[in-house]
Amino acid sequence: xxxxxxxxKGTRDFYPEDWAYQKWLCEKFIGVGNLFGYRExxxxxxxxxxxxxxxxxxxxxTQQTFTLSDRDDKQLVMRPELTPTLARMVAQKEGELTFPIxxxxxGRFFRYERPQRGRGRSFFQWNIxxxxxxxxxxxxxxxxxxxxxxxxxxxxxxxxxxxxxDRQGLENLIAKELALxxxxxxxxxxxxxxxxxxxxxxxxIHLADDLDLSTDQIDTLYEILQTADLxxxxxxxxxxxxxxxNGVIEFVKLDLKIVRGFxxxxxxxxxxxxxxxxxxxxxxGGRYDNLxxxxxxxxxxxxxxxxxxxxxxxxxxxEIDIYPQLETPGARVFVTIFSEDLLTQSSSFAEKLRQxxxxxxxxxxxxxxxxxxxxxxxxxxIPFAAVIGPxxxxxxxxxxxxxxxRAQQIFSQNDLCAIKTTLKNGITxx
Amino acid sequence: xxxxxxxxKGTRDFYPEDWAYQKWLCEKFIGVGNLFGYRExxxxxxxxxxxxxxxxxxxxxTQQTFTLSDRDDKQLVMRPELTPTLARMVAQKEGELTFPIxxxxxGRFFRYERPQRGRGRSFFQWNIxxxxxxxxxxxxxxxxxxxxxxxxxxxxxxxxxxxxxDRQGLENLIAKELALxxxxxxxxxxxxxxxxxxxxxxxxIHLADDLDLSTDQIDTLYEILQTADLxxxxxxxxxxxxxxxNGVIEFVKLDLKIVRGFxxxxxxxxxxxxxxxxxxxxxxGGRYDNLxxxxxxxxxxxxxxxxxxxxxxxxxxxEIDIYPQLETPGARVFVTIFSEDLLTQSSSFAEKLRQxxxxxxxxxxxxxxxxxxxxxxxxxxIPFAAVIGPxxxxxxxxxxxxxxxRAQQIFSQNDLCAIKTTLKNGITxx
Numbered sequence: 001x002x003x004x005x006x007x008x009k010g011t012r013d014f015y016p017e018d019w020a021y022q023k024w025l026c027e028k029f030i031g032v033g034n035l036f037g038y039r040e041x042x043x044x045x046x047x048x049x050x051x052x053x054x055x056x057x058x059x060x061x062t063q064q065t066f067t068l069s070d071r072d073d074k075q076l077v078m079r080p081e082l083t084p085t086l087a088r089m090v091a092q093k094e095g096e097l098t099f100p101i102x103x104x105x106x107g108r109f110f111r112y113e114r115p116q117r118g119r120g121r122s123f124f125q126w127n128i129x130x131x132x133x134x135x136x137x138x139x140x141x142x143x144x145x146x147x148x149x150x151x152x153x154x155x156x157x158x159x160x161x162x163x164x165x166d167r168q169g170l171e172n173l174i175a176k177e178l179a180l181x182x183x184x185x186x187x188x189x190x191x192x193x194x195x196x197x198x199x200x201x202x203x204x205i206h207l208a209d210d211l212d213l214s215t216d217q218i219d220t221l222y223e224i225l226q227t228a229d230l231x232x233x234x235x236x237x238x239x240x241x242x243x244x245x246n247g248v249i250e251f252v253k254l255d256l257k258i259v260r261g262f263x264x265x266x267x268x269x270x271x272x273x274x275x276x277x278x279x280x281x282x283x284x285g286g287r288y289d290n291l292x293x294x295x296x297x298x299x300x301x302x303x304x305x306x307x308x309x310x311x312x313x314x315x316x317x318x319e320i321d322i323y324p325q326l327e328t329p330g331a332r333v334f335v336t337i338f339s340e341d342l343l344t345q346s347s348s349f350a351e352k353l354r355q356x357x358x359x360x361x362x363x364x365x366x367x368x369x370x371x372x373x374x375x376x377x378x379x380x381x382i383p384f385a386a387v388i389g390p391x392x393x394x395x396x397x398x399x400x401x402x403x404x405x406r407a408q409q410i411f412s413q414n415d416l417c418a419i420k421t422t423l424k425n426g427i428t429x430x
Numbered sequence: 431x432x433x434x435x436x437x438x439k440g441t442r443d444f445y446p447e448d449w450a451y452q453k454w455l456c457e458k459f460i461g462v463g464n465l466f467g468y469r470e471x472x473x474x475x476x477x478x479x480x481x482x483x484x485x486x487x488x489x490x491x492t493q494q495t496f497t498l499s500d501r502d503d504k505q506l507v508m509r510p511e512l513t514p515t516l517a518r519m520v521a522q523k524e525g526e527l528t529f530p531i532x533x534x535x536x537g538r539f540f541r542y543e544r545p546q547r548g549r550g551r552s553f554f555q556w557n558i559x560x561x562x563x564x565x566x567x568x569x570x571x572x573x574x575x576x577x578x579x580x581x582x583x584x585x586x587x588x589x590x591x592x593x594x595x596d597r598q599g600l601e602n603l604i605a606k607e608l609a610l611x612x613x614x615x616x617x618x619x620x621x622x623x624x625x626x627x628x629x630x631x632x633x634x635i636h637l638a639d640d641l642d643l644s645t646d647q648i649d650t651l652y653e654i655l656q657t658a659d660l661x662x663x664x665x666x667x668x669x670x671x672x673x674x675x676n677g678v679i680e681f682v683k684l685d686l687k688i689v690r691g692f693x694x695x696x697x698x699x700x701x702x703x704x705x706x707x708x709x710x711x712x713x714x715g716g717r718y719d720n721l722x723x724x725x726x727x728x729x730x731x732x733x734x735x736x737x738x739x740x741x742x743x744x745x746x747x748x749e750i751d752i753y754p755q756l757e758t759p760g761a762r763v764f765v766t767i768f769s770e771d772l773l774t775q776s777s778s779f780a781e782k783l784r785q786x787x788x789x790x791x792x793x794x795x796x797x798x799x800x801x802x803x804x805x806x807x808x809x810x811x812i813p814f815a816a817v818i819g820p821x822x823x824x825x826x827x828x829x830x831x832x833x834x835x836r837a838q839q840i841f842s843q844n845d846l847c848a849i850k851t852t853l854k855n856g857i858t859x860x
Contacts, residue, residue, distance in 0.1 A: 004521055004726035005481045008506060011474035013519050016533065019471050035784050037761030037791035037812070041449050044441035044552055045475075045538060046496075051435045066476075066506075068498040071542070076438060076496075078508075089443050091434055098809045100794045102760075103446065108475060108538065112501070122474055133794035137773075141792065148784075245774055246781055296434035330532075331467030343567075344675055351676055354465050354578075361467035362571065364530045364563035379528045382467070 010113070010121030016328040022124065024326055025310055026106050029126035032149050033104035036141065038128055041103050043085045045110075049075040051084045055294050057261040064111040066121075078110040082127040082307060083264065083288065084295060090131055091297025099132025099301065109309075118280065118315040129305025131292075136235060138304050139268045139287055140242035146272060146285070146306060147248035153313070154322050160282060163255035164240075164270040167286070169233035170256055173224050178217045187211055192225070193261045225256045235267065264288040268304060274316050282316060283308040327381060331361040332423055333400075334377035338389045340366050345388045349398060349413055356416055358423060378403050384423055388413075402427040440543070440551030446758040452554065454756055455740055456536050459556035462579050463534035466571065468558055471533050473515045475540075479505040481514045485724050487691040494541040496551075508540040512557040512737060513694065513718065514725060520561055521727025529562025529731065539739075548710065548745040559735025561722075566665060568734050569698045569717055570672035576702060576715070576736060577678035583743070584752050590712060593685035594670075594700040597716070599663035600686055603654050608647045617641055622655070623691045655686045665697065694718040698734060704746050712746060713738040757811060761791040762853055763830075764807035768819045770796050775818045779828060779843055786846055788853060808833050814853055818843075832857040 007013055014022055030040065052061045066078040079085060082105060090097065105127045113119050128145060130138045143162060150160055171185050180188070188211060195203055207213045213221070230237045236254065243249045260269040269286035273279070285306020292301040317323045335350040337343050343366060350362040361382060363373055370387070377385045387399040392410075400422060401408040407427040411419050437443055444452055460470065482491045496508040509515060512535060520527065535557045543549050558575060560568045573592060580590055601615050610618070618641060625633055637643045643651070660667045666684065673679045690699040699716035703709070715736020722731040747753045765780040767773050773796060780792040791812060793803055800817070807815045817829040822840075830852060831838040837857040841849050 005478060005518055007474055007518065007522075008476045008478060008500070011476055013474060013515075013522075014472040015519065015523070016469040016471050022472070023470070034759065034789050035787070037764075037789055039446040039758045039760050040453070041446050042444040042452070044437055044443060046438045046441055046540075046552065048435060048438060066498055068496055070438070085443075088435055088437065089445065092437075092443075093445070098806060102791065110476075122476065130794060135794055135796055137777075137792070137796060138794045141794070242777065245777055328469045329464065330469050334467075347567075347672065347675055357465070359464050359467055361532065362567070364560060364565055364568045364571070366565055366567060376528060 008121075010115035012120060012122065017326070020326040020328045021314075021324065022310065024324055025314070026124070026126075028152055029106055029128075029149070029308065030104065032145060032152050033126075033128050035148070036102065036145055038102040038104040041089070041105050042107055043079075043082070043089060043105070045079055045108065046076050047079055047085060047088075049077050051088060051295060052077065052080070055084055055262075055264045055291065056081060058263070059261060060111060064113055066110045066112055080109060080111045082107070082109070082125065083129070083262075083291065083303075083305070086127065086129055086131075086305075087288075087291040087295045087297070087301075087303070090301055090303075091292040091295055091299075094292065094297050094299045094301060097132075100130055100138070101132055102130050104128040118278070118312040120311055124310040125307050127305060127307045129303055131301050131303040133304075134289065134302040136238040137242065140239045140246065142285065142304050142306060143239070143243055143252065143270060144246045144248050146270070146283075147243075147246075147251040149308070150251060150272075153317065155316070155320075157250050159276060159316065159320055160251070160272055160274055162252045162270055162272050163258045164236065164252055164268065165254070165256055165258040166233040166236045166267060167259055167265055167269050168267045169235065170224070170259070173227075173232050173256075174221070177220050177224060178213070180217075184211070188213075188221070189259045190261075192257055193259045195225070195257055227256050228254060230254060239268065260284055260286055262286075264291045264294065266290060270306070272308075274312075274319075276316065276319050278312075278316055278319055280312060282312045329359075330380055331359045331382050333358060333360045333384045333386055334373070334380070334382040335360060335362045335386045336370060336373045336377075336388075337363045337366055337368075338370065338387060342388060342390065342393050345393045346386075349386065349388060352413070352416070353419075356420060358420065374401070374403065383426075400427065438551075440545035442550060442552065447756070450756040450758045451744075451754065452740065454754055455744070456554070456556075458582055459536055459558075459579065459738065460534065462575060462582050463556075463558050465578070466532065466575055468532040468534040468560075471519070471535050472537055473509075473512070473519060473535070475509055475538065476506045477509055477515060477518075479507050481518060481725060482507065482510070485514055485692075485694045485721065486511060487693070489691060490541060494543055496540045496542055510539060510541045512537070512539070512555065513559070513692075513721065513733075513735070516557065516559055516561075516735075517694075517718075517721040517725045517727070517731075517733070520731055520733075521722040521725055521729075524722065524727050524729045524731060527562075530560055530568070531562055532560050534558040548708070548742040550741055554740040555737050556740075557735060557737045559733055561731050561733040563734075564719065564732040566668040567672065570669045570676065572715065572734050572736060573669070573673055573682065573700060574676045574678050576700070576713075577673075577676075577681040579738070580681060580702075583747065585746070585750075587680050589706060589746065589750055590681070590702055590704055592682045592700055592702050593688045594666065594682055594698065595684070595686055595688040596663040596666045596697060597689055597695055597699050598697045599665065600654070600689065603657075603662050603686075604651070607650050607654060608643070610647075614641070618643075618651070619689045620691075622687055623689050625655070625687055657686050658684060660684060669698065688714075690714055690716055692716075694721045694724065696720060700736070702738075704742075704749075706746065706749050708742075708746055708749055710742060712742045759789075760810055761789045761812050763788060763790045763814045763816055764803070764810070764812040765790060765792045765816045766800060766803045766807075766818075767793045767796055767798075768800065768817060772818060772820065772823055775823045776816075779816065779818060782843070782846070783849075786850060788850065804831070804833065813856075830857065
């Protein structure tokens with residue numbers, strides 16, 4: 001006998017109860033975006049490798065993509081993220097679109113990572129971006145949206161925080177205080193992106209050995225990264241003022257260690273972090289002012305946005321016990337088959353209910369005993385069962401059973417108005 | 431300057447207006463499934479090649495899959511269809527599930543086909559299946575659902591038809607009338623699947639040369655395929671009777687030329703065809719009674735279902751001019767910025783509206799002239815604009831403009847009840 005063919009490692013199946021949660025989460029995301037006027041779009045899942053090279057995160061592009069070749073031997077990639085695709089789509093219609101645009105998208109993404117808690121090789125991600133505004137107002141709006149998402153998910157400042165930085169401000173500070181030439185600054189930023197992944201001693205050795213920094217320079221860098229004061233960045237000052245007006249400042253703090261590993265970010269960068277024992281980045285985003293030109297657009301279209309994967313946020317909801325208990329939406333009524341000679345009565349009644357817009361299952365196993373049919377309906381969480389036996393058939397009536405309340409009531413099959421009301425409100429115990 | 435990086439051939443981007451249609455179509459599908467009590471599920475997009483080999487359509491598996499290798503050198507496939515995945519998921523939980531189950535799914539699929547009208551390399555597909563019933567009632571329900579989909583899409587018997595066959599009945603007929611040994615029957619079925627793709631003369635030569643059929647056998651086969659009478663299949667007779675009771679028989683006809691190219695079908699098979707100049711299969715399905723065992727399950731779980739891609743049905747809706755005109759759901763109100771010193775007033779008002787659940791855009795370009803802001807809102811199809819100038823700011827009021835009706839009205843910023851009513855019903859010309 002053949003072995004059961006397994007699912008691919010690091011991917012997920014979604015049985016109805018799992019999918020009910022995924023839909024709930026998707027609706028939370030899209031609902032928040034709608035509140036701010038963001039319109040939904042989607043894209044292809046396959047892109048040419050060229051779209052990502054030199055723009056996205058080097059680690060993701062070189063080590064974590066699922067790649068394949070098309071028949072012209074061009075290298076294709078299963079999209080690991082959406083921002084380069086968004087830039088391509090905007091560049092394609094840069095002459096037609098009315099800027100600024102506010103767009104959001106929810107879809108599937110792929111990264112060849114080591115599967116672990118909160119990470120998988122196939123995941124869903126919500127992307128939300130404003131393009132065409134170089135004002136700090138756009139950055140403030142995007143961060144406000146991230147905080148609004150927290151609120152809509154019942155996450156408080158106890159559970160999550162948003163760490164914000166100005167990458168350009170940080171670069172200026174490093175150039176000035178460490179007296180580094182421009183070409184040496186990006187490698188330092190790259191190192192900062194890994195600072196939380198190693199102990200201080202090891203990190204200092206890395207800076208000295210690999211980046212040729214002196215002990216003084218390293219001390220200065222540590223001082224810079226402790227900065228708790230916004231004066232180094234008038235840009236962030238305005239953003240923080242606006243976040244205060246928007247009533248979300250309590251979620252936000254300055255953190256100069258946040259640089260994001262994506263090459264396309266130019267200014268504001270931020271990461272949401274769990275404050276629970278999960279202690280990991282939940283999602284991140286930032287401003288990318290040159291990306292549409294980097295993918296070949298003629299026009300510079302500044303953008304700012306962020307992307308939230310489904311897996312880390314789900315881990316957090318589970319950890320703090322606010323993962324929702326959801327029912328899988330099934331039928332409202334289960335129409336039994338009393339006996340095969342009465343099948344026509346039952347199937348016609350089921351069809352009549354559907355024509356009224358009532359979600360209705362007709363039993364699919366003729367000849368099964370009635371008590372087993374009720375048991376099946378109950379297991380499927382269908383709240384009502386309908387029975388048409390010989391008496392009901394000749395009187396053109398139907399017995400409705402409320403399976404939870406264990407109560408029943410008889411109706412004329414034509415009295416759809418009363419039947420609908422009962423299916424909505426339930427039957428009170430006789 | 432770099433060239434614009436193109437999208438991959440045969441794939442699609444969905445700008446907001448395109449995506450609004452895709453969502454509409456998805457909701458039509460899922461709505462029909464819900465009416466019959468089918469619950470939504472989803473799966474991984476990557477599967478092992480072994481899941482499809484010898485079960486699915488040979489043409490699809492060997493010539494039309496996007497394949498890639500994982501790092502253990504196992505061959506992965508971007509799913510070309512869902513039924514084998516469904517069988518795998520059911521087999522994985524065969525001990526836990528309460529049968530029969532009614533499941534539906536809407537997701538993305540990939541086939542390396544030559545892109546043409548109504549076909550692409552990346553498409554969406556709705557799958558709907560009932561598993562665990564070997565009764566003809568399940569087949570009748572599935573075909574009724576297909577007809578209900580037509581009705582919900584405003585397609586009549588003028589536009590589309592469902593051609594139904596009993597593959598097992600046809601095999602028996604061929605075995606008996608052509609006096610063929612069992613092992614020679616499947617190749618004849620394979621040939622029938624291609625009958626519409628070549629002229630009769632060529633097809634007769636194919637049957638004679640490649641399948642060793644005599645002229646008499648070929649004549650008999652042609653007679654069999656003309657059968658217009660259900661007596662050869664008591665199974666189909668019961669299904670057709672039930673379809674008549676369900677009020678959908680006018681969409682359905684018998685057609686012994688329908689065999690479907692998927693190896694897993696065992697009995698009922700059907701295809702929906704456009705009757706317009708499109709003249710092609712819109713979708714297909716059938717009964718597969720052994721698939722869960724073929725993927726390694728221990729238990730035989732009979733199933734029946736069908737799958738509808740988005741592209742062919744969209745071509746049909748366009749051809750007969752019932753493709754819907756949809757608005758992309760954006761903000762209800764656009765809050766202008768009168769001047770930078772009044773920004774706080776505007777942003778606070780925008781936030782207040784959002785807290786009432788009203789989709790609200792705040793302008794993102796401080797300093798832009800008011801008439802250009804109105805023009806922007808109008809182009810984005812946002813029905814209302816809000817203005818807080820110096821007078822309004824000091825009086826704590828706001829001017830609401832109905833951009834379509836070209837009318838306006840002044841409100842207290844705190845009178846959210848009146849504002850909400852106006853945003854719902856519009857402003858009548860003063």
